[in-house]
Amino acid sequence: xxxxxxxPGLSRCGxxxxxxxxxxxxxxxxxxxxxxxxxxxxxxxxxxxDDFRGLLDEFEPRSVAVERxxxxxNVRTAMGVGQASGVLMAEAAxxxxxxxxxxxxxxxxxxxxxxxxxxEQVQKMVQILLDLPAPPHPPDAADAAxxxxxxxxxxxxxx
Amino acid sequence: xxxxxxxPGLSRCGxxxxxxxxxxxxxxxxxxxxxxxxxxxxxxxxxxxDDFRGLLDEFEPRSVAVERxxxxxNVRTAMGVGQASGVLMAEAAxxxxxxxxxxxxxxxxxxxxxxxxxxEQVQKMVQILLDLPAPPHPPDAADAAxxxxxxxxxxxxxx
Numbered sequence: 001x002x003x004x005x006x007x008p009g010l011s012r013c014g015x016x017x018x019x020x021x022x023x024x025x026x027x028x029x030x031x032x033x034x035x036x037x038x039x040x041x042x043x044x045x046x047x048x049x050d051d052f053r054g055l056l057d058e059f060e061p062r063s064v065a066v067e068r069x070x071x072x073x074n075v076r077t078a079m080g081v082g083q084a085s086g087v088l089m090a091e092a093a094x095x096x097x098x099x100x101x102x103x104x105x106x107x108x109x110x111x112x113x114x115x116x117x118x119x120e121q122v123q124k125m126v127q128i129l130l131d132l133p134a135p136p137h138p139p140d141a142a143d144a145a146x147x148x149x150x151x152x153x154x155x156x157x158x159x
Numbered sequence: 160x161x162x163x164x165x166x167p168g169l170s171r172c173g174x175x176x177x178x179x180x181x182x183x184x185x186x187x188x189x190x191x192x193x194x195x196x197x198x199x200x201x202x203x204x205x206x207x208x209d210d211f212r213g214l215l216d217e218f219e220p221r222s223v224a225v226e227r228x229x230x231x232x233n234v235r236t237a238m239g240v241g242q243a244s245g246v247l248m249a250e251a252a253x254x255x256x257x258x259x260x261x262x263x264x265x266x267x268x269x270x271x272x273x274x275x276x277x278x279e280q281v282q283k284m285v286q287i288l289l290d291l292p293a294p295p296h297p298p299d300a301a302d303a304a305x306x307x308x309x310x311x312x313x314x315x316x317x318x
Contacts, residue, residue, distance in 0.1 A: 042258035045249035069238060079228060082238050083245025090204035090246045099201035 002028065004061035004097075005148025006052075006088055007140050008069065010044055010080035011037055013052075013088075014140030017059050018130075018148045025152055027130045028059065032140050041080070049087050056095055064092040065151035067143060068101040102150050107143070110150040122146050161187065163220035163256075164307025165211075165247055166299050167228065169203055169239035170196055172211075172247075173299030176218050177289075177307045184311055186289045187218065191299050200239070208246050215254055223251040224310035226302060227260040261309050266302070269309040281305050 001021070007014035017029040033051040035044035055061075066089060069081045092099045105115035111129070112121045123135035123142040129149055136142040160180070166173035176188040192210040194203035214220075225248060228240045251258045264274035270288070271280045282294035282301040288308055295301040 040258070041260075042248035042252035045245055046252035049249045049253060079241050082241030083248070086204055086242025086245035087249045089201035089242070090208045093201035093205040094208060099199070101200075 002059040002061040003063045003065065003148050003151055004055060004059065004092075005065045005067075005144045005146070005151065007067045007143035007147060008081055008085035008088055009140060010035060010041070010048065010084045012138065012140045013048060013084060014138075014142070014144030015052075015055060016136075016141065016145035016148045017055065017061065018145075018152065020152065025130065025149065027132065027145060029055070030136055030141050030145060032138060041083070045083060045087050048084055049091060052088055052091055056091065056097070060095075061092075061097055063098040063100065063151055063155065064088075065147045066099065066101045067107060067147045068103045070104060100151055100155070102147055102154070106154075107146045107150045110153045111146045119143075161218040161220040162222045162224065162307050162310055163214060163218065163251075164224045164226075164303045164305070164310065166226045166302035166306060167240055167244035167247055168299060169194060169200070169207065169243045171297065171299045172207060172243060173297075173301070173303030174211075174214060175295075175300065175304035175307045176214065176220065177304075177311065179311065184289065184308065186291065186304065188214070189295055189300050189304060191297060200242070204242055204246050207243055208250060211247055211250055215250065215256070219254075220251075220256055222257040222259065222310055222314065223247070224306045225258065225260050226266060226306045227262045229263060259310055259314070261306055261313070265313075266305045266309045269312045270305045278302075 003018045005016045013033040018025040019028040108117040109115045126145045127135045162177045164175045172192040177184040178187045267276040268274045285304045286294045
C-alpha cells in the first residue's frame with residue numbers, strides 16, 4: 001500500500017511515495033516535478049497535472065497528503081502554489097484517494113518534534129526515518145517525504 | 160466558434176459560453192457551477208473539474224477567458240478561488256484551448272467603460288451586449304459573461 005506526499009508548487013513540486021508494509025515505511029519514489037517558468041501558467045498547470053497523473057497511475061496511492069498552502073510574503077508565489085495544490089487535490093480526489101492536508105507546523109512537529117524546525121532538521125529527520133543514504137535534495141522533495149510521514153504518523157495507517 | 164468565460168470560485172463558479180459568428184456574440188450557455196460547502200475541498204475541486212469538463216466536451220471552446228484571482232480580505236475564500244482557477248486553467252490548457260486571464264478592472268473597463276463599475280452596471284451591460292431578456296443572475300454568471308466579452312473585445316476574435 002502506498003501513501004503519496006506532495007509539497008505543492010508550480011516551479012518545483014516535491015513528491016514522495018511511501019511503501020507501507022511490514023516494518024518502517026520506505027521511499028518507493030522521491031523527487032521533484034518541475035515546470036518551465038517561461039511557459040504560461042495554464043500550460044504549466046496542465047503539465048504538472050500530467051506528471052502527477054503518472055504518479056497516480058504507477059502507484060495508485062490510497063492516501064495523498066498535501067502540505068497546506070499558507071499565505072506568504074510573495075503573493076504571486078502563493079497564488080501559483082494555491083493553483084498547483086488545487087490541480088493535485090482535484091486529480092487525487094477524482095481517483096478516489098483519501099486527500100488530507102497538513103500545515104507546515106504540523107509536518108515539522110510530526111517529523112522533527114517541534115513546529116519551528118528548520119529545513120536542514122527536516123531533511124536530516126527524513127533521511128533517518130526513511131533510512132536514506134543522504135538527506136533528500138532539493139528541500140521540496142524532503143518536505144514531500146515529511147508530509148507523507150506526517151500522514152502515516154497521524155492517521156495510524158500502520159496500525 | 161465558442162468562447163468560454165469563467166469567474167472562478169469553489170462555492171459558485173460562473174460560466175458563460177459565447178457563440179461567435181456573424182453579428183454580435185450571443186450566449187449559448189450561461190450559469191453557475193456550485194459545490195457543496197459541507198464537502199471537503201478536494202472532493203469539491205474534483206466535482207468542479209467534472210462539471211467544467213462537461214462544458215469543454217459540449218462546446219469545445221477555442222478560447223477560455225478567466226477572471227484573474229486577486230487577493231481579497233478573506234484569505235480562506237481567496238485560496239479556494241485560486242485552487243478552483245488552477246483546476247479550470249489546467250483542464251482547458253490540456254484540451255489545447257487558448258487560456259487568457261483578465262483582471263477584474265480590465266473586465267469592468269471593457270464591458271462598462273470604466274474600471275470602477277459596480278456589479279449592477281456590469282449585469283446591465285451584459286444584458287444589453289448579449290440582448291438578454293433580463294440581467295443575468297447570480298452576479299457570478301454575469302461576471303463570467305463579462306470576462307468572455309472582454310476576451311472578444313481585446314483579442315479581436317470577431318475580426
